[in-house]
Amino acid sequence: xxxxxxxxxxxxxxxxxxxxxxxxxxxxxxxxxxxxxxxxxxxxxxxxxxxxxxxxxxxxxxxxxxxxxxxxxxxxxxxxxxxxxxxxxxxxxxxxxxxxxxxxxxxxxxxxxxxxxxxxxxxxxxxxxxxxxxxxxxxxxxxxxxxxxxxxxxxxxxxxxxxxxxxxxxxxxxxxxxxxxxxxxxxxxxxxxxxxxxxxxxxxxxxxxxxxxxxxxxxxxxxxxxxxxxxxxxxxxxxxxxxxxxxxxxxxxxxxxxxxxxxxxxxxxxxxxxxxxxxxxxxxxxxxxxxxxxxxxxxxxxxxxxxxxxxxxxxxxxxxxxxxxxxxxxxxxxxxxxxxxxxxxxxxxxxxxxxxxxxxxxx
Amino acid sequence: xxxxxxxxxxxxxxxxxxxxxxxxxxxxxxxxxxxxxxxxxxxxxxxxxxxxxxxxxxxxxxxxxxxxxxxxxxxxxxxxxxxxxxxxxxxxxxxxxxxxxxxxxxxxxxxxxxxxxxxxxxxxxxxxxxxxxxxxxxxxxxxxxxxxxxxxxxxxxxxxxxxxxxxxxxxxxxxxxxxxxxxxxxxxxxxxxxxxxxxxxxxxxxxxxxxxxxxxxxxxxxxxxxxxxxxxxxxxxxxxxxxxxxxxxxxxxxxxxxxxxxxxxxxxxxxxxxxxxxxxxxxxxxxxxxxxxxxxxxxxxxxxxxxxxxxxxxxxxxxxxxxxxxxxxxxxxxxxxxxxxxxxxxxxxxxxxxxxxxxxxxxxxxxxxxxxxxxxxxxxxxxxxxxxx
Numbered sequence: 001x002x003x004x005x006x007x008x009x010x011x012x013x014x015x016x017x018x019x020x021x022x023x024x025x026x027x028x029x030x031x032x033x034x035x036x037x038x039x040x041x042x043x044x045x046x047x048x049x050x051x052x053x054x055x056x057x058x059x060x061x062x063x064x065x066x067x068x069x070x071x072x073x074x075x076x077x078x079x080x081x082x083x084x085x086x087x088x089x090x091x092x093x094x095x096x097x098x099x100x101x102x103x104x105x106x107x108x109x110x111x112x113x114x115x116x117x118x119x120x121x122x123x124x125x126x127x128x129x130x131x132x133x134x135x136x137x138x139x140x141x142x143x144x145x146x147x148x149x150x151x152x153x154x155x156x157x158x159x160x161x162x163x164x165x166x167x168x169x170x171x172x173x174x175x176x177x178x179x180x181x182x183x184x185x186x187x188x189x190x191x192x193x194x195x196x197x198x199x200x201x202x203x204x205x206x207x208x209x210x211x212x213x214x215x216x217x218x219x220x221x222x223x224x225x226x227x228x229x230x231x232x233x234x235x236x237x238x239x240x241x242x243x244x245x246x247x248x249x250x251x252x253x254x255x256x257x258x259x260x261x262x263x264x265x266x267x268x269x270x271x272x273x274x275x276x277x278x279x280x281x282x283x284x285x286x287x288x289x290x291x292x293x294x295x296x297x298x299x300x301x302x303x304x305x306x307x308x309x310x311x312x313x314x315x316x317x318x319x320x321x322x323x324x325x326x327x328x329x330x331x332x333x334x335x336x337x338x339x340x341x342x343x344x345x346x347x348x349x350x351x352x353x354x355x356x357x358x359x360x361x362x363x
Numbered sequence: 364x365x366x367x368x369x370x371x372x373x374x375x376x377x378x379x380x381x382x383x384x385x386x387x388x389x390x391x392x393x394x395x396x397x398x399x400x401x402x403x404x405x406x407x408x409x410x411x412x413x414x415x416x417x418x419x420x421x422x423x424x425x426x427x428x429x430x431x432x433x434x435x436x437x438x439x440x441x442x443x444x445x446x447x448x449x450x451x452x453x454x455x456x457x458x459x460x461x462x463x464x465x466x467x468x469x470x471x472x473x474x475x476x477x478x479x480x481x482x483x484x485x486x487x488x489x490x491x492x493x494x495x496x497x498x499x500x501x502x503x504x505x506x507x508x509x510x511x512x513x514x515x516x517x518x519x520x521x522x523x524x525x526x527x528x529x530x531x532x533x534x535x536x537x538x539x540x541x542x543x544x545x546x547x548x549x550x551x552x553x554x555x556x557x558x559x560x561x562x563x564x565x566x567x568x569x570x571x572x573x574x575x576x577x578x579x580x581x582x583x584x585x586x587x588x589x590x591x592x593x594x595x596x597x598x599x600x601x602x603x604x605x606x607x608x609x610x611x612x613x614x615x616x617x618x619x620x621x622x623x624x625x626x627x628x629x630x631x632x633x634x635x636x637x638x639x640x641x642x643x644x645x646x647x648x649x650x651x652x653x654x655x656x657x658x659x660x661x662x663x664x665x666x667x668x669x670x671x672x673x674x675x676x677x678x679x680x681x682x683x684x685x686x687x688x689x690x691x692x693x694x695x696x697x698x699x700x701x702x703x704x705x706x707x708x709x710x711x712x713x714x715x716x717x718x719x720x721x722x723x724x725x726x727x728x729x730x731x732x733x734x735x736x737x738x739x740x741x742x743x744x745x746x747x748x749x750x751x752x
Contacts, residue, residue, distance in 0.1 A: 050618060055618070231532060231538065231540070232538055232539060232540030232541075233540070235538075235540045235541055235544060236540050236543070236544070239544045239547075244544050244545075244547040244548035244551060245548055245551065247544050247548075248385070248541075248544055248545060248548055251541055251544070255532070255533060256533075277391065277535060278365070278388055278390075278391065278392055279388055279389050279390075279391060279535070281388075282384075282388035282389075317367070317370055317374070318370040318371065318373045318374035318377070319388065321374050321377060321378065322377055322381065322384045325381070357367070357370070357371065357374070358374075360367070360368075360371045360421065361370075361371035361372070361374040361375045361378075361421060362371075362375055362421055362422065363374060363375060363378040
């Protein structure tokens with residue numbers, strides 16, 4: 001969980017998903033010790049909203065007195081606030097806790113920016129009376145999965161939990177932010193449809209998804225992870241903000257910053273050159289299909305077919321099939337009548353190109 | 364470019380299991396004649412010998428590709444790395460996969476190991492098979508190749524002599540962290556697939572996404588609880604009763620206390636004849652049980668509806684429910700009838716087989732318990748599929 005230590009230092013709100021009783025709290029305590037930060041733990045399910053700001057009368061006005069832990073954190077000027085059991089607290093308490101995360105305010109007391117806030121939640125199915133996070137709320141966190149495998153547990157159990165794996169960020173890590181932002185920006189520039197993808201399925205609504213907000217958090221975490229040159233942590237943290245689908249594409253993009261821009265490919269489909277590496281070729285073709293789907297026009301749709309024919313002629317016969325399916329099965333294209341007969345000659349060219357291959361593959 | 368036969372096998376697998384495409388094409392392909400047949404390392408690199416392609420059919424190659432991907436998806440390199448000898452671990456991992464593939468009628472080349480090869484039970488984990496295989500004399504006799512004890516480090520974490528070292532940045536190969544995210548994404552794609560997905564993949568995806576396939580009883584209970592809390596405003600704060608904390612405070616500030624309103628619930632039951640009385644009773648018993656738990660001693664109103672309202676009764680126990688009907692079906696009408704009740708219900712639960720008309724979105728929360736495989740209810744309703752075993 002090096003990722004957690006990076007996110008804490010970068011002050012990006014984290015939501016740790018994990019089963020109850022798997023040592024999240026003891027890990028956070030150890031992490032606080034290792035980073036020399038005071039740790040305050042609040043367990044939501046045994047709290048009332050007024051515990052996060054207790055009304056008192058002062059000179060004829062009601063003020064919301066901060067709880068002792070908030071005062072301690074403000075006095076220390078640094079620290080980790082750990083909000084546990086977010087998903088199992090009653091809604092009113094959950095709302096009060098989320099206000100701390102989002103606005104950094106407890107009652108009338110503002111928490112300084114230097115305080116890192118970590119939340120933890122149990123997967124809804126494991127939590128009795130669990131409440132799902134709404135999609136906008138989920139979008140404000142970097143989601144990390146907490147998993148403890150048996151070897152790690154055994155090791156910790158016997159040796160009283162060793163020092164957690166941490167990465168200490170260099171003091172000038174923020175100087176990398178402009179570069180990280182530029183990387184995110186150039187990715188979004190070539191994959192416009194990846195900027196905002198509101199989750200559709202119910203079980204993904206409370207998880208990470210791409211939006212302008214979560215991309216910004218991703219850029220901060222990318223800068224932080226790059227400052228300690230931890231590529232793995234960077235991928236996990238970015239995916240924690242924007243979700244696995246966008247995370248994979250972004251990681252592929254980072255790995256090969258020279259990936260062609262699908263828009264320029266669509267402008268000159270005839271001169272398309274298939275990348276020799278299968279994984280890159282697949283990523284490029286997927287990006288072309290996604291680009292056409294985001295701005296569907298018959299011209300672009302036909303250009304995509306020309307690219308696919310080219311790719312097939314250059315030996316990428318199997319890689320073009322999922323892409324071709326994307327051009328056929330997408331409802332938008334169907335509704336717009338692109339698939340009405342007679343099909344444009346470019347589609348026929350493609351079909352001729354792969355017909356014998358289809359026979360061989362026994363599809 | 365890679366051999367056309369391997370391409371054909373990839374296309375073949377991809378068309379049958381489209382959600383594996385991301386995994387399949389994330390695998391770098393390396394021609395390596397010193398590999399006996401085919402192998403995948405823990406960095407998702409596929410090594411193959413051209414001879415194997417000649418020997419095997421398209422379906423068999425596709426089957427092996429599927430097999431190797433499952434090693435990666437099931438995280439065998441990480442799980443089995445500490446189990447030695449690694450050959451035994453590899454065979455154990457193969458057994459864990461091959462019994463599932465056999466159920467799916469996937470064709471594997473001659474000589475692959477199945478649990479039945481050793482007269483073991485199916486559906487055990489690789490770790491369990493390892494324990495059984497460790498002291499089995501027959502283990503040494505397995506002639507190894509891909510799918511039978513020699514799949515590369517993707518199966519047991521042990522680096523083979525032909526495998527390339529861990530990829531550095533920019534090289535072909537999938538790092539451990541990237542692998543985790545790929546796996547998660549494939550699980551997500553599987554969970555979003557509407558059509559038929561083999562059972563073992565569905566279960567696997569559920570476990571990966573931390574959304575185990577819950578029993579419908581639990582799911583229904585969760586939705587009822589949620590609907591009640593939202594619509595009836597239970598578990599919110601109200602000044603109608605002062606918080607006990609007010610006593611602690613000399614300033615005279617009155618705090619709101621937690622209150623719980625008692626919501627009204629109606630259950631519309633489809634009695635159109637396509638569902639058996641036994642099925643209905645068991646579902647209804649479940650519903651009344653969970654309602655008793657959520658909102659104390661409140662009874663609930665049960666409406667038996669086919670094409671018309673047949674009966675409407677306030678019940679306190681599932682035993683008292685009398686279901687009459689047998690005609691056509693109109694659940695829209697059932698909901699309308701429920702809305703006429705006084706006081707108006709906050710939540711309406713509809714139990715139906717789905718072969719019914721619906722009306723416009725009603726002004727209250729609707730939960731539909733869909734019994735069997737009928738068409739889904741409109742989007743404004745929360746639908747839970749109920750499978751009675």
